[in-house]
Amino acid sequence: MSPVEQVSGIFDTILVLDFGSQYSHLITRRLREFNIYAEMLPCTQKIAELSWKPKGVILSGGPYSVYADDAPHVDPAVFDLNVPILGICYGMQELAWINGRKVGRGEKREYGPATLNVLDQASPLFKGVDHSTVWMSHGDKLNGLPDGFKTIATSDNSPYCGIVHESKPIYGIQFHPEVTHSTHGKQLLKNFAVDLCHANQNWTMENFIETEIQRIRDLVGPTAEVIGAVSGGVDSTVASKLMTEAIGDRFHAILVDNGVLRLNEAANVKKILTDGLGIDLTVVDASAEFLGNLKGVTDPEKKRKIIGHTFIHVFEREAARITPKDGQEIQFLLQGTLYPDVIESISFKGPSQTIKTHHNVGGLLDNMKLKLIEPLRELFKDEVRHLGELLGISHELVWRHPFPGPGLAIRVLGEVTEAQVAIARNADSIYIEEIRNAGLYDKISQAFACLLPVKSVGVMGDQRTYEQVIALRAIETTDFMTADWYPFEHSFLKKVASRIVNEVDGVARVTYDITSKPPATVEWE
Numbered sequence: 001m002s003p004v005e006q007v008s009g010i011f012d013t014i015l016v017l018d019f020g021s022q023y024s025h026l027i028t029r030r031l032r033e034f035n036i037y038a039e040m041l042p043c044t045q046k047i048a049e050l051s052w053k054p055k056g057v058i059l060s061g062g063p064y065s066v067y068a069d070d071a072p073h074v075d076p077a078v079f080d081l082n083v084p085i086l087g088i089c090y091g092m093q094e095l096a097w098i099n100g101r102k103v104g105r106g107e108k109r110e111y112g113p114a115t116l117n118v119l120d121q122a123s124p125l126f127k128g129v130d131h132s133t134v135w136m137s138h139g140d141k142l143n144g145l146p147d148g149f150k151t152i153a154t155s156d157n158s159p160y161c162g163i164v165h166e167s168k169p170i171y172g173i174q175f176h177p178e179v180t181h182s183t184h185g186k187q188l189l190k191n192f193a194v195d196l197c198h199a200n201q202n203w204t205m206e207n208f209i210e211t212e213i214q215r216i217r218d219l220v221g222p223t224a225e226v227i228g229a230v231s232g233g234v235d236s237t238v239a240s241k242l243m244t245e246a247i248g249d250r251f252h253a254i255l256v257d258n259g260v261l262r263l264n265e266a267a268n269v270k271k272i273l274t275d276g277l278g279i280d281l282t283v284v285d286a287s288a289e290f291l292g293n294l295k296g297v298t299d300p301e302k303k304r305k306i307i308g309h310t311f312i313h314v315f316e317r318e319a320a321r322i323t324p325k326d327g328q329e330i331q332f333l334l335q336g337t338l339y340p341d342v343i344e345s346i347s348f349k350g351p352s353q354t355i356k357t358h359h360n361v362g363g364l365l366d367n368m369k370l371k372l373i374e375p376l377r378e379l380f381k382d383e384v385r386h387l388g389e390l391l392g393i394s395h396e397l398v399w400r401h402p403f404p405g406p407g408l409a410i411r412v413l414g415e416v417t418e419a420q421v422a423i424a425r426n427a428d429s430i431y432i433e434e435i436r437n438a439g440l441y442d443k444i445s446q447a448f449a450c451l452l453p454v455k456s457v458g459v460m461g462d463q464r465t466y467e468q469v470i471a472l473r474a475i476e477t478t479d480f481m482t483a484d485w486y487p488f489e490h491s492f493l494k495k496v497a498s499r500i501v502n503e504v505d506g507v508a509r510v511t512y513d514i515t516s517k518p519p520a521t522v523e524w525e
């Protein structure tokens with residue numbers, strides 16, 4: 001085992017081998033919901049290369065057909081681990097393929113609900129799930145029982161809905177327990193992890209804080225220094241607070257004011273992080289530099305690139321100015337990467353696997369010769385929020401809506417100037433204030449105001465006006481992949497529109513964006 005243990009070496013871990021199903025990450029999520037640590041790795045993972053031993057292994061579903069030439073297969077060494085194994089859909093077909101090649105194309109695809117009929121009432125896997133609705137999503141099927149297995153459950157269309165090895169704890173199920181349409185799926189996964197694998201239910205954020213602080217100390221060592229950028233968002237704040245708990249003022253946070261932050265943002269972040277959370281924070285006002293570089297640029301992609309490059313430049317310059325007290329060099333860069341980003345980069349996508357790299361961080365690591373430290377890389381967003389609350393970060397910050405890196409630069413459509421940013425910023429501040437006053441902030445996933453570079457005629461105090469337009473956006477979503485617009489009361493919209501036109505110079509009209517994603521995106525640029 002490496003000197004700095006992985007979370008999977010500290011907590012009992014269920015290994016999820018991913019065959020590329022769109023649901024694979026949900027298996028991990030569900031297990032963690034009842035406090036069992038689960039980690040997903042690609043199905044091609046060599047078992048000998050693991051530095052830890054799982055308590056059990058789940059083989060996920062996947063889009064391939066096990067009998068196809070290019071189908072992925074599990075490392076046979078998984079069966080030598082002598083731990084319980086559960087194959088889900090493709091995972092079960094893989095078990096059947098290995099044990100007698102008994103898989104073929106079904107007459108028709110089966111997609112949707114089915115009723116589980118448990119034959120072996122004593123089976124620990126099916127405790128409390130008999131007659132429940134299970135979710136099917138497959139086109140292939142078992143042609144017969146794999147060698148050495150017996151049937152323990154059926155459904156109307158699947159004679160081999162649940163199977164188990166005659167003498168080993170190796171199970172296969174045709175349906176997907178990880179999706180909520182399988183009404184008792186969570187119970188089944190719990191039966192597997194707790195009753196069959198005997199995994200400890202000790203994965204809590206309380207326990208994580210303790211082990212993570214120790215892990216950070218071991219990794220950084222007694223003298224090295226760490227820097228990191230903060231944005232005022234939940235991820236970077238939680239990561240910074242955790243670093244400060246672990247190594248005190250050997251962690252240095254930098255907030256770059258890029259001139260396109262929200263109203264009073266830099267001052268507010270400074271107050272919360274420094275006074276409230278005791279984090280060593282330097283605020284750098286680089287507004288003029290960013291706005292100078294953005295001058296005359298209207299293309300959204302160009303704006304994003306300019307902001308990214310300017311950020312790297314400013315950050316490097318400011319980091320060089322931070323000279324740690326004892327003359328120690330800065331060796332690490334903190335990054336608030338979350339588990340979904342990790343999953344995105346490791347999940348099995350077949351022959352054309354693509355790895356996403358974060359441009360800003362990549363550049364900094366290379367140029368500054370830093371090592372990356374990512375204390376949140378095992379956590380889902382809800383776990384990060386819970387962790388933040390345990391670390392004493394306010395509810396308001398922990399539940400803050402996401403804010404894009406390029407900030408208001410992509411909410412001021414067209415050219416970004418100081419005057420245009422001020423209009424968008426003031427309108428946004430009024431809008432968010434009213435959302436909070438109405439008690440709606442936590443019900444909405446993301447809300448903001450955009451400034452549209454079109455002029456429109458109005459009348460104010462008997463004077464003709466000819467000013468710009470503000471578009472308000474508010475969406476509800478669980479994953480930001482799809483989103484719907486929020487159905488505000490008319491009276492609410494009326495109040496916000498009236499305040500914005502009256503209080504923000506340069507605005508003649510307010511509109512509300514009623515487009516869902518898709519076809520629109522959340523942001524306007």
Ligand code: GLN
Pocket residue numbers: 021060061062063064065088089090091137138139140141
């Ligand atoms: N591709 C396989 C099938 O169609 C497995 C599907 C799955 O795992 N959901 O049967």
